[in-house]
Amino acid sequence: MLTGAGISAESGIPTFRAAQTGLYAQHSPQELASPEGFRKDPKLVWEWYAWRRSKVTAANPNRGHLALVAMEQRVPKFTLITQNVDGLHRRAGSLNVLELHGNIMNTKCSRENTPVTGWQDTGSIPPICPNCKAFLRPDVVWFGESLPADKLLAALDAASACNVFLSVGTSTLVEPAASLPFLALRHGAVVIEVNPEQTPLSKQAAIILSGEAGSILPQLVNAVWGCVI
Ligand code: OAD
Numbered sequence: 001m002l003t004g005a006g007i008s009a010e011s012g013i014p015t016f017r018a019a020q021t022g023l024y025a026q027h028s029p030q031e032l033a034s035p036e037g038f039r040k041d042p043k044l045v046w047e048w049y050a051w052r053r054s055k056v057t058a059a060n061p062n063r064g065h066l067a068l069v070a071m072e073q074r075v076p077k078f079t080l081i082t083q084n085v086d087g088l089h090r091r092a093g094s095l096n097v098l099e100l101h102g103n104i105m106n107t108k109c110s111r112e113n114t115p116v117t118g119w120q121d122t123g124s125i126p127p128i129c130p131n132c133k134a135f136l137r138p139d140v141v142w143f144g145e146s147l148p149a150d151k152l153l154a155a156l157d158a159a160s161a162c163n164v165f166l167s168v169g170t171s172t173l174v175e176p177a178a179s180l181p182f183l184a185l186r187h188g189a190v191v192i193e194v195n196p197e198q199t200p201l202s203k204q205a206a207i208i209l210s211g212e213a214g215s216i217l218p219q220l221v222n223a224v225w226g227c228v229i
Contacts, residue, residue, distance in 0.1 A: 005169060012059050013056060013063045019224045027044075035145065053105065061092035065089055069092050074225050079096040079142065079162075107119075107136050107137070111129065137219075160184070164189060190207070
């Protein structure tokens with residue numbers, strides 16, 4: 001199954017594309033989430049991610065995340081592919097999670113591309129790599145960058161092999177994640193979409209559960225397994 005920003009909306013984390021409240025309301029995705037944007041204005045990008053980190057730290061998993069934990073405990077081969085960098089699936093208790101776009105809590109060196117866990121606060125924004133003095137950056141996938149190959153391959157395998165594919169809270173616009181439900185369709189899976197809005201997947205999904213993940217997913221696990229979230 002695949003999740004996007006919509007599943008965390010009810011935890012108080014704005015989605016990317018909502019007109020008024022979305023994460024790109026004031027700046028374009030390219031300004032805030034691309035190597036070019038970072039080169040142009042590293043302070044703006046670092047501070048935008050610091051603001052998002054504070055939102056994520058203050059947030060808690062919601063009933064939608066918890067329903068997926070219950071589902072994983074009942075489905076023999078369950079893979080949770082997420083585009084979200086907020087880590088809420090793992091905090092909820094999901095185990096087999098593929099974080100395709102990384103995790104906002106992690107930091108790496110913008111030059112060496114290696115994870116960095118500790119650095120001195122010299123007042124520099126962004127902070128400086130303790131090894132090579134280049135700027136540090138969030139360890140997330142930006143526009144124009146490749147996804148981690150091992151995670152993408154595992155996601156493609158899971159989408160090709162599954163019987164049922166759930167697509168929850170994603171606009172199904174950003175590649176390559178957007179192709180996963182269509183890959184599952186081509187391999188004969190029953191594709192179910194959970195979203196209050198239409199997406200490019202809606203016309204092809206076998207079942208559309210139109211509404212918010214935090215109420216639809218608990219109803220789904222209740223209907224199938226009788227468990228109450
Ligand atoms: P979007 O912001 O593009 O889409 C969020 C989707 O969630 C929309 O289709 C909403 O209708 C839906 N939604 C909103 N509230 C919901 C709720 N309570 N329950 C269920 N669905 C709800 O977010 P993503 O599709 O995740 O990439 O965006 C994909 C990628 O684009 C992100 O991972 C990010 C972004 O640019 C990178 O940063 C690389």
